[in-house]
Amino acid sequence: MAKNNRHKSKKHHYSLPMPGSSPGLVFIDENSLQPKINLHIYNADTYKVEKLNDLKGLVEYTADKKLNYWVEVKGFGSISMFETLSTDWNINKLILEDITRTYQRPKYEEYGDYDFAISRMLYLDIENCLENEQVSFILTNNILFTFQEKYEDCLEAVRQRLMIGKGNIRIGGSSYLMYALMDMIVDAYFSVLSAWGEQLDAIEDRLFEKPDKSIMYDTQLIKRNLITLRRVAWPERDKMNDILRTDSPLIDHQTKMYLRDAYDHCIQIIDMVESLKEISASNIDMYLSIISNRMNEIMKVLTIISSIFIPLTFIAGIYGMNFSREDPVTGKILRQNMPELYQEHGYLYTMIVMAIIAVIQIIYFWRKGWFK
Amino acid sequence: MAKNNRHKSKKHHYSLPMPGSSPGLVFIDENSLQPKINLHIYNADTYKVEKLNDLKGLVEYTADKKLNYWVEVKGFGSISMFETLSTDWNINKLILEDITRTYQRPKYEEYGDYDFAISRMLYLDIENCLENEQVSFILTNNILFTFQEKYEDCLEAVRQRLMIGKGNIRIGGSSYLMYALMDMIVDAYFSVLSAWGEQLDAIEDRLFEKPDKSIMYDTQLIKRNLITLRRVAWPERDKMNDILRTDSPLIDHQTKMYLRDAYDHCIQIIDMVESLKEISASNIDMYLSIISNRMNEIMKVLTIISSIFIPLTFIAGIYGMNFSREDPVTGKILRQNMPELYQEHGYLYTMIVMAIIAVIQIIYFWRKGWFK
Amino acid sequence: MAKNNRHKSKKHHYSLPMPGSSPGLVFIDENSLQPKINLHIYNADTYKVEKLNDLKGLVEYTADKKLNYWVEVKGFGSISMFETLSTDWNINKLILEDITRTYQRPKYEEYGDYDFAISRMLYLDIENCLENEQVSFILTNNILFTFQEKYEDCLEAVRQRLMIGKGNIRIGGSSYLMYALMDMIVDAYFSVLSAWGEQLDAIEDRLFEKPDKSIMYDTQLIKRNLITLRRVAWPERDKMNDILRTDSPLIDHQTKMYLRDAYDHCIQIIDMVESLKEISASNIDMYLSIISNRMNEIMKVLTIISSIFIPLTFIAGIYGMNFSREDPVTGKILRQNMPELYQEHGYLYTMIVMAIIAVIQIIYFWRKGWFK
Amino acid sequence: MAKNNRHKSKKHHYSLPMPGSSPGLVFIDENSLQPKINLHIYNADTYKVEKLNDLKGLVEYTADKKLNYWVEVKGFGSISMFETLSTDWNINKLILEDITRTYQRPKYEEYGDYDFAISRMLYLDIENCLENEQVSFILTNNILFTFQEKYEDCLEAVRQRLMIGKGNIRIGGSSYLMYALMDMIVDAYFSVLSAWGEQLDAIEDRLFEKPDKSIMYDTQLIKRNLITLRRVAWPERDKMNDILRTDSPLIDHQTKMYLRDAYDHCIQIIDMVESLKEISASNIDMYLSIISNRMNEIMKVLTIISSIFIPLTFIAGIYGMNFSREDPVTGKILRQNMPELYQEHGYLYTMIVMAIIAVIQIIYFWRKGWFK
């Protein structure tokens, strides 16, 4: 499992800008998905969704100031869509570049007629791998554009709330909807952290039951994912702070009160990340000390057995020597050669001496606490 | 003990918001305790406590501006109670959400008519596990609400002081009572730190007497708890600072002088946490170096015994070879095969040679300091 | 490969100022390359390049305010060129010193008539070594000077865009051209980081397949290069910020909008560097734990084999002793000496005992999990 | 020594506030020493000391504005003394609590009529243990109170200078005397650091001569003491800065010039602490690498001896086998069984083969550099 996760979690890491390309250039990869565009039209009383093919004519279609519009774009495979944004809506080219180059950090920028914001959506897919998608927001007075590269996301709950119409979501204006989506994205971080927290607990249990190499790999993988999340959470928090302190007329005053709540969530996320990182580090330390301890144990077994039997084997070796009591050739008697061998109780005494040596050593090792 | 503590200290770690739920939604878990409400009515001269069933009608009941009221709520198992707070007292829904979602960081917020604050109550329960509860405060002119999820707490001493009426507690107003509770909570951190300090001392003593694996586990456990406490103490300090610098008319000027004292306590807590963390780290370093040293010792024993006896055994092996002095078949005399075996003093000389080899090695190891 | 890279990456590290030399002294090394000077003359409609031999007479030649000029200087081997800059263009001597002493940090300074900036160009050469060159910019109203020590660089793409004339490059003025060059340089950091990221991935794969010493060397090399890059990226970011916040009339307002983009890129670079550093550290930790594990494995093999066979060899040694059943000299029968040797099934029983001992030990080691 | 120091340095660590006690409560431990009160009366011309029993009547006694008074209190065992301070001198109860609870951080607070300050006195007692005492200062116009818990201190030199009357000490007013005492206390930190510096040097020398376990213990002990000192030095520096920047009329302008000097000393202290911490860490790193190296050395000895003799012993074992040349029972000649044993030079050749094997191995190990 460890290895699979690792390899999955790496994909898309290094899709970087083409050095030297002109800034403000919209970049459409040939593998980009065809755009799916949902136009949500709503106010306190009504709600409907329409599927669009492109953004042409949208300026006229969304002219009713009494309604709010959410233009939800998924998939970037249409250069003309971005051209429409540039010509009809007068969106800055650098923004379009930021939308399509999906490795941006969370940020919030004001451009007068509209505000631009980026969130990063982190969630675990069905194979438990971390997905790291960019969601871009363009907020005008009563219209909110959102842009995602892929079709999957974790924002379904907000769409449900919008359809049902409970709470503030239909009456809070576009800035509240943007807040609701951002808050949803941040809430998803909690789910991810919670899953990793449980994995770390499971790893810790394995530490006590059967520590093996995979503990190291799995913990390192979570640690890296935590670093990814932290790298997202810090600018996310800064972004929330920027929106809180902006004078932009597009951000509703009441929405800011809610944003303060989301800001608190970001801080809690960062807190939890640090906490889980400490637990990871602690798991790794424990694992390494377990390896060291196990090495000690292995060496103790080797040392005890070798230390007891090597001297005994030596004694046996002594009495296995063939020093001769008489020269078979000359028949000379050599009384001083190994007289022990011809004692009545030589064998018995030797065995007793061996037993004493063994017992002394066992007592010595016992005293040293090596048998515990 | 180590393992038990570890598993206990983890419970409640990951009770996180339901992603996508509407903000400002009061969340009542089905396992929530039924609320117990104590209404303390007091001024400099009088003091009484009443048990309430809910908060209905409390607005009229607490109308006497010459008295102070402390509405102490324990247990959240009544959605109607929170609705009363919202309708009768006009408490913001985000606050009610913060009260019921008990994983908030300490903070202080002003809302005009009332101030809102959160403290985290950390104390060791009877099984020596760290309890981490949230206490929420709503402070109006002469009424203080406190909210706790569970019935147990560590605030009994303040209730005693309020009953007895010594010191400032009855004459300092509601903000002083809030201070007294917060100060009590921070003081409890000292008790916790003191207990861990003593555990670390005990661990250190075990380091010198019988270092075993549990040292690692126990120290890591304390280290994690210290991290939890630090994560609480930093925002607690910020909260104290926010209250100190606020212009809110609800915070009495004299109370601020006392809060400065509580602020100093927070800094001391952070100081002590850092200090105990250093001691933990030092214990772990010591433990690892003890393991290394012990490994060295084990290896020394093995090496000394092997190095001395393996060569001797080899010599014994030589003279245990059966090179024959005469071919038993042909009867040919082979004088060059192991003539030592047929020397008058062959055995004696061999033993002397062995003894010399052993002595040389012992001297060599002695010089290297391996016997110390 | 590792070792080669290492040695290559070190060259030019310590070319430092001659202590005690007068400040503002232009320093021309005797190995300096002969200057190659390209004068790009362009506006929205026209573009041409001229090769110059020196900078004399350039003041008159670039007097046409309707044109923009880019004076591209490569190679510093002409002291007279710098004297011309000092006399004809009134460039401060400290600037000339900074241009020629090519170990400066990125910075931006205003001098009234002109602005001065330094970027550091980092790119991998064809042998995959990190080149770390200084590019200095002097920006006047319609003229941009750039200075490089060597002929090679990574700015070809900008020259192409200037020649082709697409986008803002010919109409944005000199400050836009300076931005384009700086942005190109920062974009090159991404390429470098991407290459290192892939190397780290390759190293990680080797960790799992065949971990050897080179992992340590290669990772350390990348770590050092990352540190070099970070040391460049931080002041680069500060420089961008300085240009963004300057009041200098030489920096076009629209250019600043693009610079904000480049500033974001710098922050992304720093982010990625930190991320790759964490991956390096994680690789090293993994490697060290793999070494430890392997040691454990080696020791287990040794211990299992030694522990099983040493006691058995001892038993064999016992029955290899020559305690005699009768004294060959006196013919005395010694019945107590090793009677086992003369049992009907002595050999068989001994072999069975040995087998039992071996089986017990194998079970013991199996239970300890040493065979996994 | 190491262990003794360790246990001594721990005492008094955890004497913490009684949670829940009323703030501003003077806490007199039953073991408190009886107060000894010295009243120093001085001006430029005169100086005398009087021993007082308590502080009653002191207001009248110290009414002469032309004289300066230093009321030196040692020992807190009299509750009435603190009541006198509260009633006669109008000292805030929180201050009295801070004086008696002697675990405060250094700080400086203004209270209008008087200023309050705390220093921590760190010095090595005669057994070389770190004493960590609190000295509290109350400064009024011409009176300085100091409070210490114990009779011993390191302030004798200031008393001498006051008695002799050299320098500014008698003419600088009470704030100068307070400065002189604080400066004395900070200077004592230098002595402590100097002693630890020498201990670290001695430990380093032991590292090279005979590294043993005590190096780890002793270094860790110094490291902890350094952390204690740093925890004191940082707020001490902040305190100095607070006094430097205060507008309090009680702090003489000229005294501030001297305080700037003391402030510099604090910074130097912090610098030295960091430096000694680095040396400690370096000692520990060296020690651990020495342990590793020693392990390597031990293993090399074991491996060389085992690797040389185990194969030789095997060969000897071969020729110690009893494969028989003739079946003693049937008398059948078995020519293929160990014919080497019946060669003319079998023994000689075997010995030569053994020697060759040993020499090859020695050369192999020599080449690997294992004999160095």
Add this chain to the structure above:
Amino acid sequence: MAKNNRHKSKKHHYSLPMPGSSPGLVFIDENSLQPKINLHIYNADTYKVEKLNDLKGLVEYTADKKLNYWVEVKGFGSISMFETLSTDWNINKLILEDITRTYQRPKYEEYGDYDFAISRMLYLDIENCLENEQVSFILTNNILFTFQEKYEDCLEAVRQRLMIGKGNIRIGGSSYLMYALMDMIVDAYFSVLSAWGEQLDAIEDRLFEKPDKSIMYDTQLIKRNLITLRRVAWPERDKMNDILRTDSPLIDHQTKMYLRDAYDHCIQIIDMVESLKEISASNIDMYLSIISNRMNEIMKVLTIISSIFIPLTFIAGIYGMNFSREDPVTGKILRQNMPELYQEHGYLYTMIVMAIIAVIQIIYFWRKGWFK
């Protein structure tokens, strides 16, 4: 070499203030050198040096406002010299104390009539040890005093430039001369860093060729020296910044432009120190991993040889047992005792079995990659 350097680099570490001495007391050690005083008198056109015996009468002698004076004092062994400074030039006593107690951090202070500054001169002496001397500056309108404790220094190049008169040095006024000296001192840091950089490169080469203990010692020594240098460079940078931002009329406006350059140098120094520290840490990590690897290698040799021969020796031991085919006493035939010994090809088959076991083990170890 390593050990020598270490001991040399420690001298003078702990010459600290005498606790309790009166502040502002000039401290003249009895080993202080006799002062050598050089008076440089110069302006754009003239230059001469005079040797003085003391500073008496210097006020009148340096009264010509059209000339600049540099009073260069080396050696502090004359208390009267400092008294003259105090009486004739009205220099504050705290300054005189700072000059004579030569463990001050770099700083810059204004005193109205004169400015006071301290630099720390770090250079390698002829034995390659780090010298760490204090240079103090007193700057008045046209006079610069410098004070050094010893006769040696690294400022000769500035004296040469002053004598020759090239560049700004004679026309820039006293503040320029002070700058030139400070810049010289900072430039010397580059030389020191360059030398250490080369030593680290040499150490790294040794890592690959023959890693031994001295690598650890030498790297730790450089690391400590780097820490010393960093401790000097940070306040040096702050000092430069203080001078840059001062309003003091004594600091010439043009000098500040040069000081900005020196300030940049300080930042580069700090940068390089961090970089070299990282390289040191990397060297140590590499060294430790090399030790671990070598241990692995040693253990592999031991394990391979032991694992192969121990079982074979056991087999040989079996057939070296003396279980008898007939009881020599009773003559009873014991057919079941070791019948292998009396097989026609017993010996051959045994040898084949042994060879097979050995080959299997070799293949096993080969597969594990232990022979690489």
